[in-house]
Amino acid sequence: xxxxxxxxxxxxxxxxxxxxxxxxxxxxxxxxxxxxxxxxxxxxxxxxxxxxxxxxxxxxxxxxxxxxxxxxxxxxxxxxxxxxxxxxxxxxxxxxxxxxxxxxxxxxxxxxxxxxxxxxxxxxxxxxxxxxxxxxxxxxxxxxxxxxxxxxxxxxxxxxxxxxxxxxxxxxxxxxxxxxxxxxxxxxxxxxxxxxxxxxxxxxxxxxxxxxxxxxxxxxxxxxxxxxxxxxxxxxxxxxxxxxxxxxxxxxxxxxxxxxxxxxxxxxxxxxxxxxxxx
Amino acid sequence: xxxxxxxxxxxxxxxxxxxxxxxxxxxxxxxxxxxxxxxxxxxxxxxxxxxxxxxxxxxxxxxxxxxxxxxxxxxxxxxxxxxxxxxxxxxxxxxxxxxxxxxxxxxxxxxxxxxxxxxxxxxxxxxxxxxxxxxxxxxxxxxxxxxxxxxxxxxxxxxxxxxxxxxxxxxxxxxxxxxxxxxxxxxxxxxxxxxxxxxxxxxxxxxxxxxxxxxxxxxxxxxxxxxxxxxxxxxxxxxxxxxxxxxxxxxxxxxxxxxxxxxxxxxxxxxxxxxxxxxxxxxxxxxxxxxxxxxxxxxxxxxxxxxxxxxxxxxxxxxxxxxxxxxxxxxxxxxxxxxxxxxxxxxxxxxxxxxxxxxxxxxxxxxxxxxxxxxxxxxxxxxxxxxxxxxxxxxxxxxxxxxxxxxxxxxxxxxxxxxxxxxxxxxxxxxxxxxxxxxxxxxxxxxxxxxxxxx
Ligand code: HEM
Numbered sequence: 001x002x003x004x005x006x007x008x009x010x011x012x013x014x015x016x017x018x019x020x021x022x023x024x025x026x027x028x029x030x031x032x033x034x035x036x037x038x039x040x041x042x043x044x045x046x047x048x049x050x051x052x053x054x055x056x057x058x059x060x061x062x063x064x065x066x067x068x069x070x071x072x073x074x075x076x077x078x079x080x081x082x083x084x085x086x087x088x089x090x091x092x093x094x095x096x097x098x099x100x101x102x103x104x105x106x107x108x109x110x111x112x113x114x115x116x117x118x119x120x121x122x123x124x125x126x127x128x129x130x131x132x133x134x135x136x137x138x139x140x141x142x143x144x145x146x147x148x149x150x151x152x153x154x155x156x157x158x159x160x161x162x163x164x165x166x167x168x169x170x171x172x173x174x175x176x177x178x179x180x181x182x183x184x185x186x187x188x189x190x191x192x193x194x195x196x197x198x199x200x201x202x203x204x205x206x207x208x209x210x211x212x213x214x215x216x217x218x219x220x221x222x223x224x225x226x227x228x229x230x231x232x233x234x235x236x237x238x239x240x241x242x243x244x245x246x247x248x249x250x251x252x253x254x255x256x257x258x259x260x261x262x263x264x265x266x267x268x269x270x271x272x273x274x275x276x277x278x279x
Numbered sequence: 280x281x282x283x284x285x286x287x288x289x290x291x292x293x294x295x296x297x298x299x300x301x302x303x304x305x306x307x308x309x310x311x312x313x314x315x316x317x318x319x320x321x322x323x324x325x326x327x328x329x330x331x332x333x334x335x336x337x338x339x340x341x342x343x344x345x346x347x348x349x350x351x352x353x354x355x356x357x358x359x360x361x362x363x364x365x366x367x368x369x370x371x372x373x374x375x376x377x378x379x380x381x382x383x384x385x386x387x388x389x390x391x392x393x394x395x396x397x398x399x400x401x402x403x404x405x406x407x408x409x410x411x412x413x414x415x416x417x418x419x420x421x422x423x424x425x426x427x428x429x430x431x432x433x434x435x436x437x438x439x440x441x442x443x444x445x446x447x448x449x450x451x452x453x454x455x456x457x458x459x460x461x462x463x464x465x466x467x468x469x470x471x472x473x474x475x476x477x478x479x480x481x482x483x484x485x486x487x488x489x490x491x492x493x494x495x496x497x498x499x500x501x502x503x504x505x506x507x508x509x510x511x512x513x514x515x516x517x518x519x520x521x522x523x524x525x526x527x528x529x530x531x532x533x534x535x536x537x538x539x540x541x542x543x544x545x546x547x548x549x550x551x552x553x554x555x556x557x558x559x560x561x562x563x564x565x566x567x568x569x570x571x572x573x574x575x576x577x578x579x580x581x582x583x584x585x586x587x588x589x590x591x592x593x594x595x596x597x598x599x600x601x602x603x604x605x606x607x608x609x610x611x612x613x614x615x616x617x618x619x620x621x622x623x624x625x626x627x628x629x630x631x632x633x634x635x636x637x638x639x640x641x642x643x644x645x646x647x648x649x650x651x652x653x654x655x656x657x658x659x660x661x662x663x664x665x666x667x668x669x670x671x672x673x674x675x676x677x678x679x680x681x682x683x684x685x686x687x688x689x690x691x692x693x694x695x696x697x698x699x700x701x702x703x704x705x706x707x708x709x710x711x712x713x714x715x716x717x718x719x720x721x722x723x724x725x726x727x728x729x730x731x732x733x734x
Pocket of ligand 1: 235238239242243289290291294353356357360364440443444447682685
């Protein structure tokens with residue numbers, strides 16, 4: 001095994017450890033475990049960044065240099081990396097660690113899928129002609145930053161609903177420790193906004209790439225169509241907030257539905273009939 | 280609001296309904312194979328279903344009448360809604376916030392009030408400075424013991440939404456212009472050949488170009504592991520038999536000629552029209568010759584004239600073959616000469632009994648052998664012209680601008696009131712914003728902090 005993939009499979013376990021600490025901290029309500037969770041996640045992020053750079057350098061040594069953003073394996077890794085990065089920024093901004101239990105596990109899952117699924121090849125492969133485009137790099141980066149923001153919104157949605165569970169019956173201690181629902185709602189909204197802008201950028205850069213590679217900026221292939229559906233779902237969500245002032249539970253559910261659509265755009269489309277998939 | 284047709288057209292309910300239908304339709308479109316994408320896979324559907332789908336135009340959904348109607352309704356929805364609410368936004372943009380002395384300060388929380396142990400005229404210049412630095416269109420009004428500043432910024436944020444909605448209309452416009460005035464075609468061009476006719480994909484017709492395109496050469500470069508690295512067509516563009524432009528066409532690097540774009544889309548191979556055959560005669564030196572289609576040569580011993588009448592790259596799955604037409608006094612015959620004859624004979628031992636015309640030794644004493652046939656590549660070109668693309672690009676630019684304005688700016692209005700009493704100055708800071716309460720709070724806290732420092 002090559003060094004970068006070895007490091008990356010270790011990072012998987014680092015994120016697992018971090019997830020466990022975050023969840024343990026939340027369930028026991030002992031803030032003591034929080035810093036462990038955060039620092040482990042940070043260590044994982046640093047190791048992962050290092051591995052990504054290593055992989056990049058390695059591809060140049062192989063004479064097929066390109067940014068590590070070109071196949072399913074690399075995109076999954078980058079997805080997880082964006083999630084952890086964005087999450088740690090949010091954690092640092094809002095000074096609360098509760099969200100970690102809902103977000104870092106996603107990073108772990110994507111890493112685990114990349115590292116251990118037999119369907120995902122971790123080899124560094126040269127770029128076929130269609131993928132040799134800077135637009136593609138900007139496309140992947142913007143899309144996955146957007147997806148990461150949607151992941152965070154989805155984690156917040158789950159948290160919101162969970163907090164709601166504690167209302168009627170005797171409040172459980174760990175539910176009480178979660179941030180107020182207004183704050184969760186506001187945060188989810190901001191995440192969706194960031195995600196929406198990046199998704200828009202991602203669709204645009206993807207269209208520019210398609211235009212330069214295939215001569216048509218939009219051809220209704222399943223991946224494009226599903227990214228449009230995802231975009232419409234989030235657009236509908238933003239409108240219902242702007243115009244109808246919907247908040248709270250409905251928004252939480254919509255951010256979960258939106259994320260399901262993101263996942264389908266990313267994974268599910270490959271199971272639809274025919275046509276080119278990019279990865 | 281009265282219920283009029285117009286209010287229905289501008290309602291968000293209509294928007295949601297339309298978006299939902301479009302989303303569901305698009306999902307259908309990803310499941311039902313669309314015609315122009317090949318369309319080979321209808322076979323597993325029952326004929327009745329195919330007929331039903333056909334009448335609903337589900338096989339070319341994105342160009343069907345009902346999809347276009349949906350898009351028109353969506354545009355109408357956006358236009359009517361924007362026209363309806365624009366005057367309000369314009370008023371908000373133009374309106375000068377009131378110099379009302381009391382209203383902005385009603386229900387002001389105590390942390391928005393500051394008392395400084397100085398006289399009003401000692402602090403006022405600095406307050407004014409600060410406010411003017413942070414806000415635009417600052418106005419001031421003075422009365423005996425009170426000074427009021429009023430400022431605002433970000434009034435343009437009311438227009439973000441219109442820019443977004445307008446850019447969606449621009450997208451739709453670009454798409455319409457593209458499908459009305461553009462075309463999307465392809466052509467397969469063998470090396471060395473030229474054409475000025477291309478085949479339209481959707482309309483299924485041909486299109487004549489005003490110029491000729493010639494494929495001089497097609498080549499593929501590979502990586503060490505065998506994956507393709509580069510597809511390259513060297514093209515020439517000719518007008519009146521004069522090459523006007525020559526250059527390589529690569530994937531991701533289209534060539535534009537005369538406003539028409541050429542893309543490297545696919546490739547394949549065709550027989551190159553040249554074969555190398557060997558003619559052996561018992562106990563004689565063998566001679567290898569290169570022949571082209573329609574070439575012929577003379578065989579003395581049999582007084583025979585041999586013509587190459589076909590060159591096949593893969594005849595009946597048995598590999599390369601050439602067809603020889605042999606005319607001699609004994610009569611005419613046809614002879615297929617295969618390259619892999621040894622292997623074919625291994626599979627079918629009694630081949631020559633069954634099919635004598637496959638026997639390379641049929642014309643004794645001569646024996647024919649096909650060494651190789653030359654294949655040449657053809658390049659598959661995507662040829663398109665889309666006058667809507669640049670309009671769509673403009674839409675893309677504006678939607679980003681619109682999103683940034685909508686989400687990262689807000690119309691903030693500020694009122695700062697200073698009253699003097701017993702040689703002390705009381706400063707009250709009131710603020711409003713159409714969006715982004717968090718940012719507003721941060722901003723006012725910043726102001727208060729700075730005001731306090733001055734005190
Ligand atoms: C997909 C196409 C879209 C349609 C058909 C659409 C339609 C509408 C309609 C009908 C309204 C007005 C509702 C009313 O007046 O009560 C509206 C408001 C609004 N739209 Fe859109 N919209 C679209 C895309 C977007 C996008 C992409 C954004 C950006 C996120 C956006 C942002 C807004 C905002 C912020 C408002 C509220 C304006 C306000 O409350 O001041 N729209 N939209």
